Amino acid sequence: MGGALACRLARAGLSVAVVDRAALPPMEHPNFDGRAYAIAAGSRALLEEAGIWDKLPHAPGPIAQIRVSDGKPGRPASRLFLHFDATELGAGPGHGGALGWMVEARNMRMALNACLHAAPGLKLYAPAVAEVTRTASGARIWLDSGEDFPARLVVAAEGRDSPLRRQAGLTAARWAYAQAGIVCAISHTRPHDNTALEHFLPAGPFAQLPMAASEAGEHISAIVWTERRDAAPRLMALDDSAFTAEVQTRLGDHLGAIRLVGQRWMYPLSAMYVHRVTAERLAVVGDAAHGIHPIAGQGLNLGLRDSIALSHLLIAAKAAGEDPGGPALLARYARARRLDNLSMLVATDGLDRLFSTDNPVVRAARDIGIAAVHRMPGLKRAFMRQAMGIG
Numbered sequence: 001m002g003g004a005l006a007c008r009l010a011r012a013g014l015s016v017a018v019v020d021r022a023a024l025p026p027m028e029h030p031n032f033d034g035r036a037y038a039i040a041a042g043s044r045a046l047l048e049e050a051g052i053w054d055k056l057p058h059a060p061g062p063i064a065q066i067r068v069s070d071g072k073p074g075r076p077a078s079r080l081f082l083h084f085d086a087t088e089l090g091a092g093p094g095h096g097g098a099l100g101w102m103v104e105a106r107n108m109r110m111a112l113n114a115c116l117h118a119a120p121g122l123k124l125y126a127p128a129v130a131e132v133t134r135t136a137s138g139a140r141i142w143l144d145s146g147e148d149f150p151a152r153l154v155v156a157a158e159g160r161d162s163p164l165r166r167q168a169g170l171t172a173a174r175w176a177y178a179q180a181g182i183v184c185a186i187s188h189t190r191p192h193d194n195t196a197l198e199h200f201l202p203a204g205p206f207a208q209l210p211m212a213a214s215e216a217g218e219h220i221s222a223i224v225w226t227e228r229r230d231a232a233p234r235l236m237a238l239d240d241s242a243f244t245a246e247v248q249t250r251l252g253d254h255l256g257a258i259r260l261v262g263q264r265w266m267y268p269l270s271a272m273y274v275h276r277v278t279a280e281r282l283a284v285v286g287d288a289a290h291g292i293h294p295i296a297g298q299g300l301n302l303g304l305r306d307s308i309a310l311s312h313l314l315i316a317a318k319a320a321g322e323d324p325g326g327p328a329l330l331a332r333y334a335r336a337r338r339l340d341n342l343s344m345l346v347a348t349d350g351l352d353r354l355f356s357t358d359n360p361v362v363r364a365a366r367d368i369g370i371a372a373v374h375r376m377p378g379l380k381r382a383f384m385r386q387a388m389g390i391g
């Protein structure tokens with residue numbers, strides 16, 4: 001996140017330094033490791049402006065349609081479902097004919113690293129550890145190499161456990177879900193037709209997301225599967241054929257025979273609300289500023305929207321000769337992000353509670369809701385635009 005923001009700002013002529021405690025090249029895994037991001041249309045704009053999109057080594061896979069259904073593992077999906085189609089949005093601006101794009105995490109890292117090395121006026125310190133001092137008149141960055149330099153604004157983008165956020169005394173409310181996310185990729189014998197599936201199961205949502213074909217021409221999809229936290233380690237410990245059979249049970253057979261590609265990953269799921277995302281000469285972005293349930297694949301997109309808001313403010317401040325770390329600009333950033341951050345947290349938390357249940361009353365009520373949304377094209381389009389970050 002910090003890297004994408006830095007590239008965007010450097011391309012606009014701002015002087016930027018990036019400090020990452022990890023060295024960058026080891027993050028470029030030589031083979032596909034099974035992880036991918038769903039990038040919404042609104043987020044793509046920042047990646048384009050930062051020069052990252054054009055440097056992706058392989059074309060991302062478009063998501064043209066999303067099918068949402070309700071069911072139980074091993075049983076056919078409920079007849080009640082929602083079907084979102086990019087063509088329903090017409091030729092309007094901002095979506096390029098797709099609801100979003102699937103980008104391999106490895107490709108994103110390679111493109112980001114290339115931009116970080118090429119961006120004019122961007123200084124890169126990685127691996128490096130920084131101590132930061134902030135006062136009303138400015139900040140100073142002290143590196144473990146002994147080097148130090150001044151800054152007008154410090155951006156905290158170190159993920160959920162951000163040391164800069166904690167040092168600034170910015171408090172966060174956290175809660176853990178009784179769920180874990182299992183992430184992997186599969187190849188399948190039938191094409192996915194650029195269609196994603198979100199299948200709501202009692203333990204949590206199971207998503208299949210269409211990816212670009214492999215170099216060998218195989219049809220590939222990413223799987224993001226939410227399971228009960230106590231059941232997930234047992235599933236992760238299964239051998240490949242037993243694990244693949246569990247995936248197939250939940251996915252159904254519409255994609256034909258499936259095979260696991262790359263590794264499988266497991267993440268305990270939690271949410272986090274940060275009460276204030278600014279302090280003296282400090283702005284907090286990305287997972288350092290919020291944590292949400294991956295039910296809608298929006299975590300990275302929400303962080304990219306922080307970066308879009310902050311970059312617009314900083315580029316305008318440069319043009320106006322305004323202090324980029326002054327209280328007025330920071331107040332504008334906090335105001336710009338408050339509603340989106342809070343509403344995404346509430347929406348993803350609510351969706352998980354509503355769908356991750358086997359309670360027959362709740363199931364009946366949500367099926368009626370799904371059917372109603374299906375019959376209201378205006379509401380459906382509003383949902384689509386929101387999920388795409390162009391609402």
Ligand SMILES: Cc1cc2nc3c(=O)[nH]c(=O)nc-3n(C[C@H](O)[C@H](O)[C@H](O)COP(=O)(O)OP(=O)(O)OC[C@H]3O[C@@H](n4cnc5c(N)ncnc54)[C@H](O)[C@@H]3O)c2cc1C
Nearest residue numbers: 001020021022038158159181267286287297298299300301
């Ligand atoms: C199961 C699962 C599936 C997901 N799927 C999606 C999806 O499909 N789409 C989507 O949009 N999002 C998805 N997400 C969310 C997404 O992965 C995160 O929101 C995103 O990675 C956050 O990016 P970030 O840059 O803010 O933080 P991180 O990715 O945590 O990056 C933090 C960076 O800071 C560096 N760092 C850490 N500490 C320090 C320090 N002290 N000093 C210097 N540098 C430091 C690290 O080396 C790293 O480079 C998913 C999450 C989960 C758990």
